[in-house]
Amino acid sequence: MEENEQNYSYIRKLLTIFLATLKIGFFTFGGGLAMIPMIQNEFADKRRWICEEDISDIIAVAQTLPGMVAVNVSVLAGFRIGGTVAAVVAAFGCILPSFAVLCVIALVYSAFIENQYVRGALRGISGAVIALFVSALVKLFKRNIADVWSIALFIAATAIIIIFPGLNVFFIIIGGGFIGFVLYFLILGRARGIRK
Secondary structure, eight states: HHHHHHHHHHHHHHHHHHHHHHHHHHOSSSGGGHHHHHIIIIIISOOOOOOOOHHHHHHHHHHSSSOOHHHHHHHHHHHHHHHHHHHHHHHHHHHHHHHHHHHHHHHHHHHHHHHHHHHHHHHHHHHHHHHHHHHHHHHHHHOOOSSSHHHHHHHHHHHHHHHHSSSSSHHHHHHHHHHHHHHHHHHHHHHHHHHO
16 A cells, blocks of 8 residues: 555656756747856745756766757756656656647748748747856856855866867866866865864
8 A cells, every 4th residue: 555655656756856857948949058057946936846056067067068958957857856757757748849849840940030020039048048057157156156266167168168269168177177176175184184
């Protein structure tokens, strides 16, 4: 009896993950980074399945993996919440709206792309996506940039991105991780040396 309740609870959780990622996939325009505020809202704020600190880690890892950031974020969030099956369910939920919309657009592409109202709507959506992205960045900044070292790394990474706009995000994340690792052990080593 108790096992049936656990199975039912797990299936309900999977359904909730599917519906949440379906909603995110359907209402997110502008790529994977545009979904950050919705992921925060659905998984961290509403359901408390992931803590807010995990979101920045998931985003960093998702950007280093091959493939679409939106799908990578959904898979990693799903895995963090409920394991492999939840990751597959989250990926399917994220992909399904785009697939359905592309099928419809493929049928009416030429009439759709020439429509001035559609072009205007897409411009408006782009502006709203940028506003959502900036809002998520401010939250992530406040939560993760807490000391002199993280501020210095943030400024250095921003400068590198501006100077080398074509540089793969993977190198920036790996470089930041390596520098953070080295700084952590230098600071930790000094702290241990002082205590001795």
